Amino acid sequence: MTGKNRENYNANYIAYVNSFDPPTHHLKNCLRAFLVGGFVCTIGQFLRYILEAAGLYGDELAGTVSVILIFLGCLLTGLGVYDRIGRNAGAGSIVPITGFANSVCSPAMEFKTEGLVYGMAAKMFIVAGPIIVYGVLAGTIVGIIYLFL
Amino acid sequence: MQTIFFKNQPRIVATGTIAGPKECAGIVGKYVDKTLDDDTFGESTYEKAECKMLTFAARQAIKNGGGSEKETDMFISGDLLNQIISASFTARDFDFPFIGVYGACSTLAEAYALAATFIDGGYAKKIVAATGSHFSSAERQYRYPLELGNTRPPQSQWTVTGAGGAFIADTGSPIAITSATFGKVVDFGITDVNNMGAAMAPAACDTILTHLRDTGRKPTDYDLILTGDLGALGSRIVKDLTWEKGVDMQSNHVDCGEIIYKVIEDEFQGGSGAGCSAVVFNSYIYDKLKNRELNRVLLCATGALLSTVSSGQGESIPCICHAVSIENV
Numbered sequence: 424m425t426g427k428n429r430e431n432y433n434a435n436y437i438a439y440v441n442s443f444d445p446p447t448h449h450l451k452n453c454l455r456a457f458l459v460g461g462f463v464c465t466i467g468q469f470l471r472y473i474l475e476a477a478g479l480y481g482d483e484l485a486g487t488v489s490v491i492l493i494f495l496g497c498l499l500t501g502l503g504v505y506d507r508i509g510r511n512a513g514a515g516s517i518v519p520i521t522g523f524a525n526s527v528c529s530p531a532m533e534f535k536t537e538g539l540v541y542g543m544a545a546k547m548f549i550v551a552g553p554i555i556v557y558g559v560l561a562g563t564i565v566g567i568i569y570l571f572l
Numbered sequence: 573m574q575t576i577f578f579k580n581q582p583r584i585v586a587t588g589t590i591a592g593p594k595e596c597a598g599i600v601g602k603y604v605d606k607t608l609d610d611d612t613f614g615e616s617t618y619e620k621a622e623c624k625m626l627t628f629a630a631r632q633a634i635k636n637g638g639g640s641e642k643e644t645d646m647f648i649s650g651d652l653l654n655q656i657i658s659a660s661f662t663a664r665d666f667d668f669p670f671i672g673v674y675g676a677c678s679t680l681a682e683a684y685a686l687a688a689t690f691i692d693g694g695y696a697k698k699i700v701a702a703t704g705s706h707f708s709s710a711e712r713q714y715r716y717p718l719e720l721g722n723t724r725p726p727q728s729q730w731t732v733t734g735a736g737g738a739f740i741a742d743t744g745s746p747i748a749i750t751s752a753t754f755g756k757v758v759d760f761g762i763t764d765v766n767n768m769g770a771a772m773a774p775a776a777c778d779t780i781l782t783h784l785r786d787t788g789r790k791p792t793d794y795d796l797i798l799t800g801d802l803g804a805l806g807s808r809i810v811k812d813l814t815w816e817k818g819v820d821m822q823s824n825h826v827d828c829g830e831i832i833y834k835v836i837e838d839e840f841q842g843g844s845g846a847g848c849s850a851v852v853f854n855s856y857i858y859d860k861l862k863n864r865e866l867n868r869v870l871l872c873a874t875g876a877l878l879s880t881v882s883s884g885q886g887e888s889i890p891c892i893c894h895a896v897s898i899e900n901v
Contacts (some may be wrong), residue, residue, distance in 0.1 A: 433761030440762065440770040443805055445726045500719050509721020516721050525721050533717035536617045550720060 452513050459508065459515030467492055467519075489520055496524030501532065526550040574753050575786035581748035581901055582691035584684075585639070585739045587854035588632025590625050592707070592733030595843070595851060598834050603855035604734075605632045611708065611733050622706035622735075623658045626651065627665055629735035629850070630702040637739030644668050645696040648687050649737070650679040652705050652846050653713060659703070676875030677772075677801045678755070679703040679846045680736070680853065681894035684871070685752035687740045688896070702737025705845035714765075714880060727767040729803045729829060729844035736850030738858075747861050751787060751897045755779040757877065759890040765883050769806020769829075769841055772874040775891035776802060777813040780872055783895045784819060791821040795866045798857060799893075800849035800873035801829035803841030828852035849873040867900045 470488045479487055499505040505525045509516045516522055527547055534546040548555065589604040596607040606628065613621040626649065634644060647666050649659035650673040663670035675682040683701035690696040710731040711718055740749070758778050762771035776799050784791065791797060791814075802810055807827040814821055828849045829842035853871055860866040872895040883889070 436760045436774070437762065440767070440809065443770075443808070500721075503719060505721045506719050507721075510723055512721075513723050522721065525719070529717040529719035529721075532719055533712055536619075550716065 455511065456513050456515035456518075459512035460519055461515075463492070463516065463519040463521055466495075492520050493524040496521030497528040500525045500528040505529075523551060523554065526554070573786055574756075574782050575751050576685070576689060576754075577751045577787075578688050578692040578749060580692045580694075580742065581750055582688040582740055583743060583745040584747045584749065584858070584898065585741045585744040586633055586635075586637030587736060587738045587858045588629045588634075588636055588702070589736040589851050589855040590628050590632070590704075590734060591847075591851045591855075594707075594730075595732055595734050595832060598832050600734075600832060600851055600855045603859050604851065605629075605636070605855075608733070611706070618706050618708035618712070619653065619657065622651065622653070622704060622709050623661045625706070625733075625735040625847075626658050626662045626702055626704040626737075629704060629737040629854075630662060630666075630700050633700055633702065633737040633739040633854075637741070637744065639698055639739055639741070641666060641668070644698050644700055644739075646671060646687070646690065646699045648673060648683040648699060648701040650674045650683065650703055650846070652676060652710055652731075662702075675873075675892055675894065676877055677705075677844060677846050677848060678873040678875030678892050678894050680800070680849045681752075681871055681873035681896050682754075684738065684740065684749060684896045685754060685894055687738075688749040688752060691740060691742050698739065698741045700737055700739050702735060703846040703850045704735025705731055705733070705847035705850075707731045707733045707845075710845055724840065725766045726840050727764070727769070727805060729768060729801065729841045730833065731845035732801075732829075732832060732843040732847040732851060734847040734851035736847070736854035738854060746900050747858075748899055748901045749896055750899050750901070751783075753779055753783040753786065753895040755782075755893040755895070757890045757892050759888050761888045763883070763886065763888050765878065765889070767805070768801070768844060768876050768889075769803040770809055771876055771889040772802055772891040772893070773806045773809035773813060775893040776806075776810045776872055776874045777817070779893040779895050780810075780814060780821070780870070781817055781819060783870065783872075783897070787897070791819055791824060794824060794868050794870045794897075796857070796869045797821050797825045798849075798853065798869055798871050799825065799827045800871075800875070801842070801844040802827045802874060803829045803844065805841050806874075846875075861898065861900060864900060869898045871896045871898055 651658040687699040758775040832843040
């Protein structure tokens with residue numbers, strides 16, 4: 424079964440395996456993501472109104488809302504709830520800022536057993552690192568394009 | 573000839589098993605020696621818990637077999653963690669030689685085949701062979717942090733939290749290991765690490781066909797052809813592949829991974845990991861062998877021999893399957 428004609432056989436086999444792929448429920452997934460993502464954003468907007476009424480404005484206001492949402496994301500991660508939400512909500516809980524908090528907080532918890540420096544601190548960005556790198560890169564490229572427009 | 577026939581028929585005298593709460597909610601719950609309520613087993617890390625489970629399984633197997641650690645000649649074990657730390661750290665507690673083996677999830681069959689070879693050749697009299705895995709330690713090594721809110725793909729399997737081992741000796745039980753087929757590494761080019769069943773099925777097919785050819789047996793000569801952790805999808809594929817080669821094992825093939833869970837959460841295709849075949853065979857199936865509800869079982873544990881580095885570099889997944897024929901004699 425190995426050896427000769429291996430590449431051909433592989434292609435046949437992979438096509439055969441792919442025929443078993445369960446269908447992805449795009450509509451259902453999108454709806455769930457919309458509802459949960461929308462709910463997170465509604466909480467953010469609600470916080471914004473409250474803080475605005477309390478007298479904050481501008482950058483201070485935006486920053487405070489983000490900080491509260493990040494705190495909530497981390498808290499729910501620590502309580503072991505966020506992964507359960509994520510399992511059902513998909514992109515709805517990954518895309519908002521709470522998802523970013525989860526992707527930093529969860530490795531920090533996971534690798535704590537390997538020490539506070541080389542474990543927790545070093546591996547904290549194992550999931551979020553690529554988001555930061557490519558986020559900054561994309562921002563720079565768009566910024567350069569904007570400069571010449 | 574790839575199959576070794578054991579003239580002296582080494583015996584599986586007793587087994588020892590332990591499994592986590594999720595596993596014990598399923599079919600093995602009634603048969604294991606110890607059910608964990610807490611998957612940390614009272615330890616501070618999951619790695620320590622895995623090691624403690626393996627130690628428990630090995631000690632329990634010796635105890636159930638009426639043996640003592642003084643008389644035991646050898647400990648053959650392996651696990652999924654890097655540098656097989658659970659097995660080595662377990663061996664640290666034992667005052668007899670240790671042979672560390674790695675065959676990913678096929679470790680159980682590999683350890684049994686090696687133990688039988690040593691005993692059959694007269695080089696050892698009493699050997700304890702065990703393996704285990706832990707969902708949380710495997711997730712950390714192979715996938716993502718536990719609390720990360722991502723979704724699992726529907727082809728994926730769930731690593732079994734549990735350990736199982738057997739006390740294998742030259743006499744002492746009617747349940748014998750009569751032959752073993754060490755498998756070849758087979759790779760059909762699957763690169764999807766979430767689809768282990770499809771990656772491992774060709775290896776299982778290769779070893780089962782080789783075993784049947786070498787022994788001159790038909791699938792119906794076995795009461796049960798038990799694969800390790802192909803899961804629901806992999807089981808379907810292995811039946812198709814063997815069918816294509818003119819071997820029909822629809823009626824007596826069962827997969828440990830497929831039967832271990834009541835699929836309620838995100839187990840999807842079923843269980844996986846070294847602990848999967850270790851727990852199911854050593855508890856549920858061994859009990860059936862002891863009561864003579866089953867008399868001849870072909871244990872074919874399958875393993876995916878990848879690492880996070882190899883899959884990161886885009887390599888396909890080489891797989892292996894070892895088969896051990898276990899009979900009431």
